[in-house]
Each structure stands twice: as C-alpha cells, then as structure tokens.
Amino acid sequence: MPLSWFGPIANEVADEFGFTLGEVNWLGNSCGVVYIVVSFPLPLLYERFGIRKVCLMGSVLMVVSAWIRYAGTAKSLSTRSSYALIIIAQILIGIAQPMYQVLVPSYSEKWFDLKGRTTATMVMALANPVGNAVGQVASPFIGTPRLSILVLAIISTGMAPIALFVMNAPPTPPTYTGARKNPSYMSLVRAMLGKESPEASTYMTVRQRIDFSIMILNFGILVGVTSSFSLLTNQVLAPYGYSPGTAGLIGATLLLVGLVAAAVTSPLFDRVFTYHLALTSKVLTPLLAGAWLSLIWAVRRDDAGALYGLMAIIGAISLTLLPVAIELACELTRNAVVSSAILWCSTNVFGVMMVLAEGALRAGPDANPPFNMKRALIFQGCFVCVAAACTFLLQGKQTRRENDERGMEALRDDVEMNGGCN
Template sequence: MSHGSQPGSFELKLTSSTPAKNQHLDIGNDENESSLALSNASTYDLDNKETYSDKSGRKSSLTAVHVVDASTSSAATSKLALITGQERDEDSSPLSPDEENPPVYRMYKRRWIGVCALVLLNIIKGCNWVWFGAIANGISNEFGFTLSQVNMLGNVPHISYLAFSWCVPLLVRRWGLRWSSVFGASIMLLSAWLRLSGTAHGLSTSGSYGLMILAQILIGITAPCFQVVGPRYAEVWFDLQGRATTTMIVAISDPLGTAIGQIIPPFITNYRFGILVLALATTLLAPLCFAVLPQPPTPPTYSGSLTSPPLLQTLRAAIGRARKGEQFLTKTERLDFFILFFIFGVLVAGTSSFSVFIAQIFQPYGYSEVLSGIMGGVFLLSGLVAAIFSAPIFDRVLVHHLAKTVKVLLPALGVVWIGLVFAVRPNNLAGVFIVLVLIASISFILLPVGLELGVEITRNAETSTAVLWTGGNAVSFLWVLVMDALRAPETADPPKHMRNALIFNASFIAATACLVVFFTGAQTRRKKDEEMARLGNARAAEGH
C-alpha cells in the first residue's frame, strides 16, 4: 500500500486472476466518504467490507467503489458499483445504481403466471391441512377416532412446520423460487396419497390414524415452502405499485384454501370418497409448481435486485448480535420486529384454532355440521373480499401508513373477538355471521400488512416471512391444546361447549392489541426503493 499523490488518499495495488492494465485502488479519505477506484478492472469480490487507514492513522469506512481511468483518475468516468453504510448496513446488500447510467428497472407480463401458480398451490395446501375440521364428529364416528385425535390431525402440521420452516430461506437462497416450490409440491402430493391410503377398509383404527397423522405431518412441511416464497416472489417480480397487492394475493390464498377445505367436506357425505377427491385435486394442481418463475433478467426495483442476507445473519441482527460488516438493525427495528412477531403469532393462532374447532364451537348450540362448515367458509371468504379491496389502497394510497393501519385495526379486532364470546348462543345465526364477517375482514387485511412490515423492517423477505409464520404456527399449536383442554364436560349445559376456550382466545387477542402503542413500523425498504427510483428517473431525464 503506497501513499497517493493527492492529499488524504493512497493507492492499493491489486492482483487478480485476469491481469488488467494500470490496475489500482484509489481510496479517497475525506470526512464524508471513502472511494475505491478500479481502472480496467475485472470483477472483484468486495463483500468483506473493512475499515482502511492512511498513514496518519485516520480510519475511514468503505462507502463506495468507483471504476476510473487510471491515466487520469477522472471522477467524471466513475461508475458507482458498491454502497455500504458507515454506521449500519441498512439494505443488507451493497449494490447501488450506476452514477452515469441510471438504474434500469423492468416488469414482465409473465410475472402473473407465477402468482397464479402460488395461489392455486396455497389453496390446495390449505384444503389438505383443514379437511377434517368441519367434519370432526363425522370423521370420529367413521374411523373410530376420538375428537382429540381428530383435532390433532389439524394441529400436528404446526409441529412439522416449526421444524422445517427454518430450512425454507436456505432452500430459496440455494435452489431459487421455482425449485423450492417443486420440493413443496412433491411433499404435498405424497401427503395426499398417504392420507387416502389411511381410508382403506382393511386397516385397523390405529393403522388408519397412523397414516393420516403422517400425511398431516408432511403437509406441515409443504406449507412454509409456498408461504415463504410469496413475499420474495413479489419483491423480485413487482414494483412499488404492485408489491403489496401481490403479497396480499399470495398470503390470503392460504386461508382461501382453508375456507374451501371447510365448505366442501360437509357436503360429501361419504368421507372416504371426499378424501379421494382431495387426493385427485392435489395431483391435478401439484405440477403448477413448475410455473413459479425464477428471478427475472432485470429487476423491478432496487430491493428486487438484491440478494437477501443469510438466515443466521438476519437472526443475529434481530437480537442485536450483528457482526462487523453484516446486516444491522437498530434498537427500534429490533423492538418492532419482536412486537410484530408476537402480534402476528397470536392473530394467526386465533384464526387457525377457530378453524380447527369451528364445528365443535357451534354444534353444542344446535347448529348443524353443514351450517358450521358454511360459517367457516363465510368467515374466510368475507376476509378474502376485504383483503382484495384493501390491497390496491395500500399500494397506491396508504403506501406509507402500514403501521398506522395496524394501530387502528388491531384494537378493533380485539373488541370484535370479545363480541364473538357473546354471539355464540342458540338461535343467533344473524349475530354470529355479522361478528364472523367483521373478524375475518379485519384479520385478512392485517395479514398481508404484517408480512409486508416484516420485510420492511428486516429487509429480508424470506427470513422475515419464515420467522413470522413459524411464530404463528408455534402459537397455533399451543392454542389448539389449550382450547381443547378448556372444552366443557358432558355434564355442562350445553354438553361439551367451548365458551371458556372462546374467552381465552378473545382475551389474549385483546391484550396483544395493546402492544401497538410501542410499535413504530418504519418502512425502510420502501424508502430506499423510492430514493433509488427517483435517482434513476432524474439521471434518465438529464441524459435526454
């Protein structure tokens, strides 16, 4: 390393596998930034960001890499290739647009093919998960299972989800969007036919239950593959005017599948035939995994051009243990993510456990199995409609107000869940439907908003989505166990009612809503994307 001719700068010689003429590093060393200049250079791996010092001992953080003409060292020919934060690595990736040539962003019409594929895969996965929920009593009588065993069929996928969801960001990083989806679809197909094999008449009760519980374990492995891929797919294929909508579409397709999985089974009186129909539908839709597209040739936004940090790096940042040169989260961002993690987990648990117990909640009060299934369908479909109408508003009107949305809607949701406790009584069908529609509408609006905020806070779509859904499934597993234990005995009036379980669920959701007081929810990723888009547009205008 030799001291340069200009004050406050020095030259660092590099050796690469491909010799380059007049190759040098010119590291500017002023108070604001340091620049690294390469002339006629090949590709250099500068991921290992360090702090450089000149002879005076003054340290300077690497903030930019410029490609310059070594004969003139002209800043006019510089090309900005790398930007990193001096105090924090805010964007988790060092890429930045060209100073001379504005960043080129593009969207492709074929992007919708992957969205449709993910939606249909999520729908059929949701059907596989909750197929037994609305017909719990019928399944119990048909196969000789206890109600607790039937409930476990809907609960055990949460366990396998917890075990496998941490692997999905690694799969997406190594295999990409398409092959991660292919893996999930393959496991789902195996699950569907294992479930069908458990309906064979020659099997004992324990043998039948063993095959069905194994099938449900496998469906829990499938679920994170599609759920985690969704926000990342939206990030790499859609711009700022469509990203939230895409995240919403993919996110709510899972509860849409849950709705279909609750509406259809009660109408198929032959339960074994119904499971055959489910297996055939899964076989028909599973090949759609190949329609999930890999990353586009040209990204739609700045964040879409970046590679997400590794899973462990983001997790270290989330707990304040980021290493030098790694992604960094401020204290406010870390607090926000933990609050979001807890809120998301409780809300997902409240909704999913309600889906598991819906027949057992309403049947003690005189509502039929078919009507219980319709209630579950109305619950989820009304939420779907609310999410569809709200998503464009978040993309075009409330683009900077996701956190405010949470602060307004979450307390209202807690109040409505409390209202459900009083609505569940005999001959109150209209009241039940009104409360269910309100709960579903608010919940489904908050679901994609929560996922978007997770990505905004961490700037890592795969990891934040995996962590949030993992929390949701962990709490859901505990919720089902607790609510099952709170079922009233046979001697109660009415027998086996679940009023105490509803009180437990509503109380926790209402208490969790109070946490929004401490939530900030700064949209860091969007701010950076908008900044880069303005920069590109300004330079493009200057060029013309």
C-alpha cells in the same frame, strides 16, 4: 385445504374411523408442529436451490401426501393403522405448506414494483386462507369422510402441475431491493442481537428490533387464533345445535369475506396509504379484538345471524391486516424470506398451543350444554386483547420502501445525466 378439512367434520371422522376428538384435532395440529420445525431451515433451502426447485419439491409432497391420506381410509385397516397413515400424510403436507407460504414476500419483492408489491403479497398470502375456506365449505357437503378425502386427493393432484410455471426471477429487476441478493439467515440474527454493522443494508435500530418483536407476537396470536378456530369450529358450535354444514359455512364466512376486503384494500396500500402500514394496524387491531371477544356471548342456540356477522367482521379485518403485517416485517428487517419464516413459525406455535389449550378447556358431559367450549372462547378473546394492546407500542418505520425510492431516484438521475451527455 388439508389443514381445515377435518375441522367441520371432526365428529363424523371420529365416529367413522374410531378416532377420538383429540386425535382428530391433531390431524390439523400436526401440520402446525411440522411447520414450526421446517420454517427455520427453509431460507437456506431457497438460497441453495432457488424458488422454482423448492416449489416443485412442495408440489410433489402435496401429491404424495394426498394419496397416503386416501390410503388411510381403507376399510380393511385397523383404527391405529388408519390413523397412522392419515397423520403421516398431514405431516408431509405440513412440510410442503411453508415451502410456498414463506416465499411470498420475497417473490413479490423480486417480481413487482412499489405500486404492486403489497397487492401481490395479498394475492399469494391469501391463497392459504382461501384453501382453508374451501376446505371448511367442501368437506361437510361432499359426503362421507372417506369420499371427501378421495376428492381432496384428486384436487391436490390436479393442482400440483401449476408449480411448473413458477420461475426464480424476472429478466429485469423491478426495484432496487429486487435487484439485490436475498440477505442471509444469520444477517437477521445478527441484526436482532445488535451485532450487525451499521453500514449493512440489514442493520436494525433498537426501535426496529422492538417493532419486529411486537410483530412476531401479534402476528402469531392473531393468525394462530384464526387457524385454531377453523380447526375447532364444529366442536365450538355443535353443542348448541349447529350442523357440520352450518359450522363450515360460518367458518368459511370469515375467510371469504376477508378475501374480498383484502382485494379491495391492498391496492390502496400500494398507491394511497403507502406509508401508513403501522397506523392501519393500530386502528384495525382493537376492532378485531372486540369482534373476537364478542364471540363469548354470540355462540349460543339459534343465533346464526350474529355468528355470520361477527365472522364477516373478523375476516374483513384479519385478512386486510395479513399482507400489511407481512410487508411491514419486510420493511423493518429488509430480509423478506427470513422475516416471513419467523412470522409464520410464530403463527403455528400459537395455533398449536391454542388448539391444545382450548381442547383442554372443553366442558364435561354434565355442563349446559354438554361439552361446550365457552371457556375456550374466553381464552382466545383474552389472547387477542393482549395483541391489540401491544399494537399501540408499534412505530413501524418503512425503511425498505425508503431505500427503494432512493435507489430508483438515483437510477433516474443517472439516466438523465447520461442522456444529457449524449
């Protein structure tokens, strides 16, 4: 929620606190920059302390950041002091966010079998977009920016104790992969460099290395575009007469419709389209590119219906692809934590880059309308088209699932043989 909280109310925050729009953008961007730095050592943190302790660390950081953010709203503070406290809070939440997000595929791998793993990944992976959606809808309607930041602090404090219920692993592993120790960070580095032993479980063929490289690029672009748009929604739409509330609802439509679509489709990938993750990407990504490209012409005055429709299409496709991409990366690398860390790091690299580039592409005061962001929409549309083109190069062999199925079959054979002997 803190990532997108300031997007729909960017102009109001700038007016009330005396910040520039660029500084308001950095309240979201700072989370992405910190994420890039934190995501790389996180697998080592999980290896040392386990999922439970890392989650508890994240919840503590969430509460601390919430109240530092609220402290920054004190009217007695100068503009610079207020901004310093709020951005420190955003940096802290930028550290906490990957602690939960990176562990998603590893957690589903440890706790769920082949018929529920993709669905579990979907539920956890979409928690972040749902938070974005709630942040976009709530912040414009709560009241003043100061009051909205207080409400955000209360919500964060109320949610934090849920981390106490997180455990490291179930008593009985659900799959062959779930029973194995998480591969090391360096095993994926060696595999990508072609230095891993062919006998190792994390060995990657040349084709798999190419596929994972394509996924890093595509995942980064597609999720980065969505994140940047959530931060810039108000700035994109305000020049055409849309209110902050309408901008928040349009942005939230992407995420809320996507949530429903992902909830419907993820069980199908567990039980019906089990070996068609790459094919799904090839079919849906070009449609997604077309929708993002259409925004270039749809963002205009009195065209809210078209914007809601396009956001619904983008959300349905994007969030259907999100768990598919995360699971496919695990299939290619057999290294859930590290592959997830790399993918999410990529999204923040592209997200930060796009926010900065699109802010620089904002038109001047003499444009029609003033300060419009049409050039930014062209920029993001072109980037998504590049990702769509690269998707056709993907083969996406699901090696992890094959290993799990062989492992489970061998286990069943052992049970049958022992039963027959008895």
